[in-house]
Amino acid sequence: MKRKITTNRTTHSIFSDVDFEPKSPTDKDPSINLAEFVEINGIEQFLYHAGDKTENQVILHLHGGPGNAFSNKAYLLKEWNSSFTMVYWDQRGAGKTALKNPDAVPTFANMLEDIHEIILYLKRKxxxxxxxxxxxSWGTIIGSIFANQHPDDVEFYIGVGQVIAPVQNEIVGYQETLRRLKENGDTEGLKQLEVLGDYPGDKPEEMLTKMSVVREWQGKLGMTKFDPQEHLDQIKQSPLFHPDDLKAQNVSAKLLTGLFIEMFHYSLYDYPLTYEVPVYYILGKDDWQVPSILGIEYLKQITAPEKQLLLIKDSMHSPMLEKPTEFLHALRKIIGDGSLASF
Known part of the structure; x- marks a missing residue:
């Protein structure tokens, strides 16, 4: 059975064969479960709202990638809904937004404008x-910049898998991979990495090619945790899933070349080290995809009304999925009572 959802803007048939009952809050039932396309910065972009009480803190979720929309995995974080109203955005160039706007090329500039318009919309709503x-991950790049530049709109900033500088991430992760291969006496792995030459290289497209080799060996060494089949299964089990969603990655691949070039040259150190909003990092202690050590060092150097670091043990790049109970406890403690010691 196909269902149609009604948004405050238009009606869209975006679900198929799922049990999804959209609802906006009422006086009798303040919970919200709403999927909608909203005109943001000239194009219709997809938002999914989920929460038990509208008076809870509203949080905009900036997914990773770029291009890895998270709305189809939002159900995995349903335990968050009792404490927060979560708004999951399929970014320009990702997920349902990319499918609806296959020619909308994302850039740092237009995505920062997107965030601003979405936040203004959420403040009104x-x-x-x-x-x-x-x-x-990738979302921490645009999230950090926005939080730094728009303190009047941002209650707090939480970074997970915090990216400080993509090139430096790769250098540190590569060095640790080499160290472990040498420690294991893995001559095949060492040979494949040495063939790469200077890593990650001085060209964005060169870095992407070399990264795939390094990620393969990091996976073999247990330094990263990503199961493509599990990822696909989780997406297909989502109440928001539509078969067309499987085409989104192909659309994204055609749109993201310029964004990867911008990322290659990005460093958070190029922006002010003073924030006017609280800054919290929740990092996987064993993250080598985006090495936590770089986020820890950066956080020590910034000034903010409050800053806190939490390391989640036995987790890597996505601690909210790898250690969901521990992560939610940390999140509630940070936002709820602020009892964790700052440094």
């Missing part, structure tokens, strides 16, 4: 003065 930002 939920009658909030500020919105929290939760960013993962």
């Amino acid at each position: 939920y009658h909030k003065q500020k919105i929290g930002l939760f960013a993962h």
Whole structure:
């Protein structure tokens, strides 16, 4: 059975064969479960809202990738809904937004504008003065910049798998991979990495090619944790899933070349080290895809009204999925009572 959802803007048939009952909050039932396309910065972009009470803190989720929309995995974080109103955005060039706008090329500039318009929309919708930002991996790049530049709109910034400088990430991760291969006496792995030459190289497209080899060996060494089949299964089990969603990665691949070039030259150190909003990093202690050591060092150097670091043991690049109970406890403690010691 196909269902149609009604948004405050238009009606879209975006679900198929799923049990999804969209609802907006009412006086009798303040919970929200709403999927919608909203016109943001000139194009219709997909937002999924989930929460038990509208008076809870509203948090905009900035997914990783770029191009890895998270809305189809939002159900995995349903335990968050009792504490927060989460808004999952399929970014320009990702997921349902990419499918609806296959020619909308993302850049740092237009995505920062997108975030601003979405936050203004959420402030009006939920009658909030500020919105929290939760960013993962690639999302921490645009999230950090936005939080730094728009303190009047941001309640706090939370970075997970925090990216400081992509090139430096690769250098540190590569060095650790080499160290482990040498320690294991893995001549085949050492040979394949040595063939890469200077890593990650001085060209974005060169880095992407070399990264795939390094990631393969990091996976073999247990330094990264990503199961493509599990990822696909989780997406297909989502109440938001539509078969067309499987085409999104192909659309994204055609749109993201310029964004990868911008990322190659990015460093968070090129922006002010003073924040006017609280900054929290929740990092996987064993993350070598985006080495936590770089985020820890950066956090020590910034000034903010409050800054906190939490390391989640036995987790890597996605601690909210790898250690969901521990992660949610940390998240609630940070936002709820602020009892963790700052440094």
